[in-house]
Amino acid sequence: xxxxxxxxxxxxxxxxxxxxxxxxxxxxxxxxxxxxxxxxxxxxxxxxxxxxxxxxxxxxxxxxxxxxxxxxxxxxxxxxxxxxxxxxxxxxxxxxxxxxxxxxxxxxxxxxxxxxxxxxxxxxxxxxxxxxxxxxxxxxxxxxxxxxxxxxxxxxxxxxxxxxxxxxxxxxxxxxxxxxxxxxxxxxxxxxxxxxxxxxxxxxxxxxxxxxxxxxxxxxxxxxxxxxxxxxxxxxxxxxxxxxxxxxxxxxxxxxx
Amino acid sequence: xxxxxxxxxxxxxxxxxxxxxxxxxxxxxxxxxxxxxxxxxxxxxxxxxxxxxxxxxxxxxxxxxxxxxxxxxxxxxxxxxxxxxxxxxxxxxxxxxxxxxxxxxxxxxxxxxxxxxxxxxxxxxxxxxxxxxxxxxxxxxxxxxxxxxxxxxxxxxxxxxxxxxxxxxxxxxxxxxxxxxxxxxxxxxxxxxxxxxxxxxxxxxxxxxxxxxxxxxxxxxxxxxxxxxxxxxxxxxxxxxxxxxxxxxxxxxxxxxxxxxxxxxxxxxxxxxxxxxxxxxxxxxxxxxxxxxxxxxxxxxxxxxxxxxxxxxxxxxxxxxxxxxxxxxxxxxxxxxxxxx
Amino acid sequence: xxxxxxxxxxxxxxxxxxxxxxxxxxxxxxxxxxxxxxxxxxxxxxxxxxxxxxxxxxxxxxxxxxxxxxxxxxxxxxxxxxxxxxxxxxxxxxxxxxxxxxxxxxxxxxxxxxxxxxxxxxxxxxxxxxxxxxxxxxxxxxxxxxxxxxxxxxxxxxxxxxxxxxxxxxxxxxxxxxxxxxxxxxxxxxxxxxxxxxxxxxxxxxxxxxxxxxxxxxxxxxxxxxxxxxxxxxxxxxxxxxxxxxxxxxxxxxxxxxxxxxxxxxxxxxxxxxxxxxxxxxxxxxxxxxxxxxxxxxxxxxx
Numbered sequence: 001x002x003x004x005x006x007x008x009x010x011x012x013x014x015x016x017x018x019x020x021x022x023x024x025x026x027x028x029x030x031x032x033x034x035x036x037x038x039x040x041x042x043x044x045x046x047x048x049x050x051x052x053x054x055x056x057x058x059x060x061x062x063x064x065x066x067x068x069x070x071x072x073x074x075x076x077x078x079x080x081x082x083x084x085x086x087x088x089x090x091x092x093x094x095x096x097x098x099x100x101x102x103x104x105x106x107x108x109x110x111x112x113x114x115x116x117x118x119x120x121x122x123x124x125x126x127x128x129x130x131x132x133x134x135x136x137x138x139x140x141x142x143x144x145x146x147x148x149x150x151x152x153x154x155x156x157x158x159x160x161x162x163x164x165x166x167x168x169x170x171x172x173x174x175x176x177x178x179x180x181x182x183x184x185x186x187x188x189x190x191x192x193x194x195x196x197x198x199x200x201x202x203x204x205x206x207x208x209x210x211x212x213x214x215x216x217x218x219x220x221x222x223x224x225x226x227x228x229x230x231x232x233x234x235x236x237x238x239x240x241x242x243x244x245x246x247x248x249x250x251x252x253x254x255x256x257x
Numbered sequence: 258x259x260x261x262x263x264x265x266x267x268x269x270x271x272x273x274x275x276x277x278x279x280x281x282x283x284x285x286x287x288x289x290x291x292x293x294x295x296x297x298x299x300x301x302x303x304x305x306x307x308x309x310x311x312x313x314x315x316x317x318x319x320x321x322x323x324x325x326x327x328x329x330x331x332x333x334x335x336x337x338x339x340x341x342x343x344x345x346x347x348x349x350x351x352x353x354x355x356x357x358x359x360x361x362x363x364x365x366x367x368x369x370x371x372x373x374x375x376x377x378x379x380x381x382x383x384x385x386x387x388x389x390x391x392x393x394x395x396x397x398x399x400x401x402x403x404x405x406x407x408x409x410x411x412x413x414x415x416x417x418x419x420x421x422x423x424x425x426x427x428x429x430x431x432x433x434x435x436x437x438x439x440x441x442x443x444x445x446x447x448x449x450x451x452x453x454x455x456x457x458x459x460x461x462x463x464x465x466x467x468x469x470x471x472x473x474x475x476x477x478x479x480x481x482x483x484x485x486x487x488x489x490x491x492x493x494x495x496x497x498x499x500x501x502x503x504x505x506x507x508x509x510x511x512x513x514x515x516x517x518x519x520x521x522x523x524x525x526x527x528x529x530x531x532x533x534x535x536x537x538x539x540x541x542x543x544x545x546x547x548x549x550x551x552x553x554x555x556x557x558x559x560x561x562x563x564x565x566x567x568x569x570x571x572x573x574x575x576x577x578x579x580x581x582x583x584x585x586x587x588x589x590x591x592x593x594x595x596x597x598x
Numbered sequence: 599x600x601x602x603x604x605x606x607x608x609x610x611x612x613x614x615x616x617x618x619x620x621x622x623x624x625x626x627x628x629x630x631x632x633x634x635x636x637x638x639x640x641x642x643x644x645x646x647x648x649x650x651x652x653x654x655x656x657x658x659x660x661x662x663x664x665x666x667x668x669x670x671x672x673x674x675x676x677x678x679x680x681x682x683x684x685x686x687x688x689x690x691x692x693x694x695x696x697x698x699x700x701x702x703x704x705x706x707x708x709x710x711x712x713x714x715x716x717x718x719x720x721x722x723x724x725x726x727x728x729x730x731x732x733x734x735x736x737x738x739x740x741x742x743x744x745x746x747x748x749x750x751x752x753x754x755x756x757x758x759x760x761x762x763x764x765x766x767x768x769x770x771x772x773x774x775x776x777x778x779x780x781x782x783x784x785x786x787x788x789x790x791x792x793x794x795x796x797x798x799x800x801x802x803x804x805x806x807x808x809x810x811x812x813x814x815x816x817x818x819x820x821x822x823x824x825x826x827x828x829x830x831x832x833x834x835x836x837x838x839x840x841x842x843x844x845x846x847x848x849x850x851x852x853x854x855x856x857x858x859x860x861x862x863x864x865x866x867x868x869x870x871x872x873x874x875x876x877x878x879x880x881x882x883x884x885x886x887x888x889x890x891x892x893x894x895x896x897x898x899x900x901x
Contacts, residue, residue: 002274050787052783052786052787055782055783055786055792057713067274067278068274069274070274070278072278076279076280077278077279077280078278078279078280080287080786080789080790080791081277081278081279081280081789082278082789083786083787083788083789083790084788084789085274085277085278085789086787087787087788088783088784088787090780090783090784090787092780094778094780094781094783094784096781096784096785096799096803097781097803098799098802098803098805107785107788107799108788108789108790111785111788111790111794111795111798112788112789112790157784160784160788161787161788164788164789170787286791286793286794287791287792287793289793290792290793290796291711291792291793293703294703294704294706294707294710294711295707295711295716297700297703297704297707298703298704298707298708298711298712298716298717298720299716299720300700300704301704301720301723301724301727301763301764301767302716302719302720302723304727304760304763305723305726305727305730307738307742308730308734308735308738311738311741311742312734312737312738312741314741315737315740315741315745370636371636371639371640372636372640373636374632374633374635374636374637375633375636375637375640377633378633378634378636378637379637382630382633391637391641393883393886394640394641394644395640395644396882396886397644397648397879397882398640398643398644400817400821400875400878400879400882401644401647401648401821401875401878402820402821402822402823402849402871402874402875402878403821403822403823403824404821404823404849404852404853404856404871404874405647405651405821405852405871405874405875406647407853407856408852408856408867408868408871409646409647409650409651411856411857412650412654412864413646413650457643457647460640460643464640488622488623488625488626489626489630490625490626490629490630491622491626493629511729514729515729517731518729518730518731518732518733518734519731520731520732520733520823520824521823521824521849521853525853525856525857546731546733546824549733549737549828550733550824550827553827553828554827554831565737566737566741569733569734569737572731572733572734573730573731573734576729576730576731576734577726577729577730579729580725580726580728580729580730581726583729584722584725584726
């Protein structure tokens, strides 16, 4: 498990500044939730943590991000290897459509040249068990991943992400495309996973942030076209009961956004 | 945790994190792959330049010998060529340019209205169940090889055109002004036969692109017209056609580009008359493409092959111009409707 | 219709009496009839060609046609187009092997790497290349290859590969573009480099669509005649397996036999035309079936 420190990060899409001057420290073994109205840059920010922001044409960042002591934007650092340390789960479940359930979970290891069958077997079983999916799919590992329900697909994607044993797990609104029951299952899963991973979750659902996170960071924008900023970050209980900033209070009490 | 896994994890933890993330740990497959891709992209550009260059350079000896402008007359008589004399130039190509143009234009005059009609029927009128079948059928038209169309033209179309040709030479030929285009005698193998075969061959192109264009008409345009109580035709006239006019023009130009270069079917039914222009569509003619296909393997006169390359170069430039115009029209339409950008 | 006073049938009667409405109805009917006529002409032409070829072709088509070569004289009956069938398979096969990887690489360049002016130029020229007449392509290969190494099946294959290339590029580009960005990002997020993501995730996801485009390109190339006259030349009487020698194809044999004027030769040409059409139509239909499957797998990916 590793600590992530974001220092003075601004993120751009071409000339448009999407995130301005964000600094925050994300502690290991805790769940950090990023909340705020849509367009406030929270998704963009977590994509700077695994250097996925820069794969969008024209996108770039200023500032630095450290994984423990290492500057992941440092000159000698390979972004591909950074992403091996920092896993991600996306807004919509996106299992690889050409692959079976087994192959989906094994894909990260296989594509990183792990070939040993026993290693793969045990990693798949362990990851699916951690993701709470093993009992549901163990008898049909060779079926296509696309055949599962939406909630199962998302847990499959979580299993895929943790199979490569990352130090940090980023979740970008992982439940936004799911029904309430699947959402609850994912939230339970997050509770279990936080003992093993540093977890950052972006959500637009405040109840969810209150339920799953230990620390909450509130982002907002001053207006359309303005960059998103971090307003405040604190223990979740404090943010929801006694926030330091009136904008945060307006948002969490539902008066805004 | 199984043994193999534990070992891997242990190994990962012993090496320092900085070393793990260092660029040196990975061979730069990305750079190799990216360059391979870029090289093949640039090869496409190089290919087109090379085509223009090599076709022109094969034509050059003849262009040098006779002079560029001496090709602009209507008689092609290779047997009169000699190495010694450069005048008169026996290789006139204007009749081929005329033949190429007239055959393609007649083909388009037939196939654009028919093709647009079929496309409208498929996209606006026909029941959903039939759509796929009809689309497949019209696409099969493109699957029939050129040489088969040509053979069918020889065996079936040429005799079948006799009554129509009779009507033309007896009736249309008497119309003052345009009568000359329909004068007899009808040779069977003729500009008319080539045009009709060609019109069938470009139909699938016109249908496919028009259909695509009609499918981009926004639903609410149509629904607005329907809500006003329009008949089906009025919906097409007020909502569909105005929206897709430039797309249909682009489709026609693409069909034209295809028609200009069509070779074998035309060669088989046009009669290959190279000695002058036949203004009548009932007469025989030749196109830039057909003269190449017809004479290439037997070209044995001085500057014969080289002059065929002159025709080839003219054909290439002609089709390039038409295709570029077509693509610009289609691209502009794409930009205007916010599609395919 | 919402008018409250007259009964429904009265309204209809009133409308029907309205000459303006009737004129509109008639115009609609006429236009619909014209569209139907256009459709009838199109389907009629297709049926006329296919049925005529089938009738003429089946008269002569038999097993011997598929395994024998033509007799020495066009006036003599018997024999078959074995040399042409073999030639088509070899030449189109080589053309495919050349064009398919290059076409996919260019498509990958356009979607995954192409930015700015170079990519726009490549895309535009690929479109323009579709419109270059195949006989000009043949002339190009004649000027670059045949003049140096002589007529050969390989030269024919090279010309057909240029015919196929832009078709493969554009169809592959279209389907690779349809692969959801999410899938690529999921792979990147697992620490997979871009080249491996492209080869192992993106291309497999687009596989059916790419194959569809390739099969249509093969179908198109198999029917080509014009560029082969200038490159493979033909070898009407003998079976040639070595692509470094001049070779015949089905299309060349049909062309030569159809234009001789001898009935027995033309009978062979009809049978050849039937074989060629069956080959090409089955490729076309299989590719349509594949593209139907593509919609399903891609649909699963987008969902």
